[in-house]
Amino acid sequence: MSKSATPDKKQVALIAGPTASGKSDLAVDLALALENAGRPALVINADSAQVYADLQVLSARPSEDDMRGVPHRLFGAWDGAQPCSAADWAEAAKREIENAHLAEMVPILVGGTGLYIRTLLEGIAPIPAIDEAIRAEVRSLDAPALYQAVQAEDPAAAARLNAGDTQRLARALEVVRSTGRPLHGWQEKKVGGIGNAITLAPLVLLPDREWLYERCDRRFALMMENGAVEEVERLLARDLPEDLPVMRAIGVPQIASYLRGEPTRDEAIALGQQVTRNYAKRQYTWLRHQPPEEWTRLSPENVDLEKQFEILFSR
Known part of the structure; x- marks a missing residue:
């Protein structure tokens, strides 16, 4: 200018x-x-x-x-x-x-x-509202069980996140369980x-x-x-x-x-x-x-x- x-x-x-x-x-x-x-x-x-x-x-x-x-x-x-x-x-x-x-x-x-x-x-990312029952179930998991579940259901998130990062791991798991689509899939289009x-x-x-x-x-x-x-x-x-x-x-x-x-x-x-x-x-x-x-x-x-x-x- x-x-x-x-x-x-x-x-x-x-x-x-x-x-x-x-x-x-x-x-x-x-x-x-x-x-x-x-x-x-x-x-x-x-x-x-x-x-x-x-x-x-x-x-x-x-x-x-x-x-x-x-x-x-x-x-x-x-x-x-x-x-x-x-x-x-x-x-x-x-x-x-x-x-x-x-x-x-x-x-x-x-x-x-x-x-x-x-x-x-x-x-x-335009992620739909999370089912509250799923959220409560995910948030009740202890850290080892949470990480194991994310490894099984959203391997990309498990590979990206630290095993101790329970907040982001819980978010990844509740998204894939509630929407049937992993978090990174939603994040591709913001x-x-x-x-x-x-x-x-x-x-x-x-x-x-x-x-x-x-x-x-x-x-x-x-x-x-x-x-x-x-x-x-x-x-x-x-x-x-x-x-x-x-x-x-x-x-x-x-x-x-x-x-x-x-x-x-x-x-x-x-x-x-x-x-x-x-x-x-x-x-x-x-x-x-x-x-x-x-x-x-x-x-x-x-x-x-x-x-x-x-x-x-x-x-």
């Missing part, structure tokens, strides 16, 4: 990065820079923990001060009692993106949940993605790993000092089912165990730091290898916003 061209009204920015990489601050910096250039912008959450109203502290959801006057969408938008699937989030994100374009604003997606981003851009209907300006943040892990450790310790324990106390008081995503979010099980008197506070902090680092590592690996090769990958300190997002600033 030339400097004199009219900006594409279907442009969408994306800043993706692992937890604690500074992506949210960078998204706000971009929004403010665009506003100064005469293009109002807003930030749309693409993080699977930050969607829950119950997880202000443990998800490191931006505060009003962090937002610096920039409109934010889909942060704390779901009550913890209501699971937010990738399909749920993608539908909500599509509405927010459309509304932003109608208002002549640039939507900036920010997050590190690869499944959310992929579902929005590529769509989702529907609902917006990737071909927008001009995407993506940036993947890949900071130095040691810096990232140290930041994860420091942040979790600060969370414990600044309301994370009280946040989990409120969740436990709601007596929500343990299998809800909000109850399995990073830090919640570790702090819940501490509140029940199992580990000490220091042990709970160490456990929370470990699972946070593990999560950041998984995100880092996904972001490094799974997005298209043409997506720019940079360390945060090397980002020049106007250069990286030149297409958004061009006129």
